[in-house]
Amino acid sequence: MHPAREWTREEVLAATSKPLPKSLTTMTLALAAIGFVIWVAGLFIAPDRAWRAFHFNWLFFTVLSSAGVMFVAVQRITTARWSREVIRFMEGYVAFLPVAFVFLLVILFAGKGHIFPWTHEAYPNHEKATYYNGSFLIARDIITFGILTVMSLWYIYSCVRLDVGGSPESGASWAAGIRERMRTGFGEERREIHSTHSMQGKLAVFLALVFGYGWSVLAWDLSMGLSLHFTSTLYGWWFFMGGWLCGLTTLSLLTMAWRNYLGAEELIVEKHFHDLGKLCFAFTAFWGYLTFGQYLVIWYGNMGEETHFMRLRLIHPWKWMTVTSVVFAFLIPFFGLLSRAAKVFRPTFALFALCSLLGLWLTRYVEVYPSTFGENVTSLPFGLWEVGAFVFYLGVWGFCYTRFMDAFPRMRVTLMTSPYRDEVQIPVNPETMEPLPAHE
């Protein structure tokens, strides 16, 4: 489960602190700039598509990032040890969330007329008129996503603080102030491990509650509500579990990239890839289960008020996009990642992870576009504007991520090397730091 030998803190820091090349930052900024230019051009040439592309890419990148933070919190809830070497690669996702918050404001205030049907369609009933009332929706989404963002930042701050506090000063200069703040009041290591663990235990559970309830509401408002005539009780769960799977596949790819870049073959071992592969496989199966479960109930029920949503996605021009998304998100990675060999051989794992990400990205497209365009299009609206928006988001996400990863230790050095690291694996009294009795 752990690397073969015991590492000292200095060794881990030395092995993982190679600064990222400037060219990578330039590249992320260039991608963002190219995407932005395409998007701005789109606003003049095809504003509906530009805004809708902006929206579905927001859904893809934001749920992925939020679910990533949730997965980090789940490591605390389950007191996982296997992920200490790789989980910081996921903690970096949090850096995108404040930006996503700004983008959400842009969507809700500037783009709503091109995205949301409630701005221009008649409400089918007075309940929908109440629920999808513009001001009510905007207010609750800002509050919900705001709370999610703040709690996510708080959680990751507490994780990073434990490592910054226990390590010599290093990292990108822009974050020197944050690191300084993290060190203020950082006490004796054993005490800090216990108090952080105790605080995170509560925070992680509340984050889980906000994640589940919050993304259910956001899924109804920002994705399901794009069709004012459709409701499905499973939609929220299906929606955020897609993001959860994206978070895991992205982590797998980033772990491969970091391992190569840092040359950390001794720290990140085959077992990590096997575990990540198993998680990707398990949640691919789970996503397939939810997708099929939702579809089967609607198909069997055969009620017009539900089937119109599926029918629209299974007729021209959306049909092949829908089929492709399911093939890439479920069929290929499910069968591909069945064997152990495919999980630990990194080229195959990377291929199936990329397939999964592509499929889930297309799923977000299939959530948004058919509902907003309906049957009034003769050919599939997919091309420059959609890819441009993706490039923009990829650049912005990559920029946020690389800034974060250059500012803080790349691994959980304290929990990897502290002599007290395993004291919190069992229930402990955080005040006395003594284990609670095992039995009466």
Place this chain on the structure above:
Amino acid sequence: MASAAAPRPTGPGERPNVPSANNRFPAVRDYEQVDREVIETLQPSFGWFAALATAIFCLLIGISTWIYQIHEGLGAAGYQPPVMWGVYIITFVFWVGIGHAGTLISAILYLFRAGFRTSIYRVSEAMTVFAVMTAGLFPIIHIGRPWKFFWLIPYPNWRLLWPQFKSPLVWDVFAILTYFTISSTFLYVGLIPDLAVLRDKETNPIRKRIFAMLSLGWRNSDREWRHFMRAYLFMAALATPLVLSVHSVVSFDFAMALTPGWHATIFPPYFVAGAIFSGIGMVFTIVIPLRRFFRLQHYITLNDLDAAAKLCLFTSMVVGLAYLTEFQIAWMSGNKVEQDYFWNRVFGQWAWAAWIMLICNMVLPISLFSQRLRRNTTWLFILSIFINIGMWFERFVIVVPSLSHEFEPWQWGSYRPTWVDYGILLGSFGWFFMWFLLFIKQLPVVAIAEIKEILAPRMRSQHGGGSH
């Protein structure tokens, strides 16, 4: 796996109940102690005989009631249109649900390497098998003419009579039979090394012979362990999807219909979460008295119960999210029938049942946020009884109000279970606990081999090796 070392002396200042990450059972010193203490639980006692007699008595009540019902007809059980599904289907879903936590604990938590499963998985897995055996009786009882049951099974088509494969009720037959096959095989495979221990320790020649056959000639060799671990892993991987699929299929019995309150896409995962929640409730109901009567507190530790309680809290929150989602979507859908149904659920004829459900399943488990209560076995036991009641009423709330308040007012009716329903419900508990009580006196309730696996590093450190 013979005894490897002498008991480790307790060090200065070391209390026998202080655990650490690498020593989860501080009061368990060596392999001999494990063998001795676990095998001691197999000795019959007065309490056990009394419990078994009570279970058999309840079962006899159930059997007599069933015979009465067969003679009188299904009308004796309080069924009248429009409510033709009642206590039997509710209890069927209840018992299938109970089984799920067992497979979750034994298979899924095994794959996730969750340490706390070790001490409780054997009880849970046995509970699964007996719960499925109990659940399987109810469709047969509900048919009214139980001898027609074989019509559901796709036997050779010599009378041109095939089951209706498009009916979720037939899917249930496949789901339950598959589940029973896999979970009983999984239970048996996990038992093999323990059966060998029993064989070696047994003095009665007949029992020794039986254990010898059942343990398949297990000799504890390296090669056997390698094959065993591989087989066990495969069984766990096969059992895992069943945790999701079986209760999803059960949920389809409802979700596929267009009845108000039933046709909901969330039903499959919501049923699965509810099943795991109810199953963990039953695990507590069984394990907490068991560890006390068998004096197994130092195996089934408070830390294990604490972790299981967290899982219980998590599934309660998932179920709570599903309840609230159903209300929200029913309202925002604008569908009058759905809206009326959900209004009726909490303020109508069956409101008392819905409030029992909401309080037992959503409100009371909030107490598990407190670590002190998670480690209080009395509270866990009381809460588990509430969870069992709450989850039975959850199925009541799903089944009865939907059928009694369908689309048109002239279709509306009422339902009142009779003593026949209650007799058979009681009988089902008798049936379940009879098997369970018989099991715990024949086979070990904690997995001897897996407990020893956890002890192993300590043996090494005693001989000078480091395990940290």
